[in-house]
Amino acid sequence: MDKTRTPVPHSLPLQAPPVSREPSQEPQERHNGYGVEAARSGCAELWGPARQMCYAQRAQAL
DSSP states (O other), X not given: OOTTSOOXXXXXXXXXXXXXXXXXXXXXXXXXXXXXXXXXXXXXXXXXXXXXXXXXHHHHHX
């Protein structure tokens, strides 16, 4: 890997920043306005299509 190359301005970072998995104390901290649910939401324990349907229902409720 050539480390002398400068990244393209619109390129993504090589690694995403760390994500806090601690449950939030404040309800407004769980939803940051970008449509991303907290890591420990009720849907996080579901698998496959059930998880997709759970998140879709939550998105419609917003």
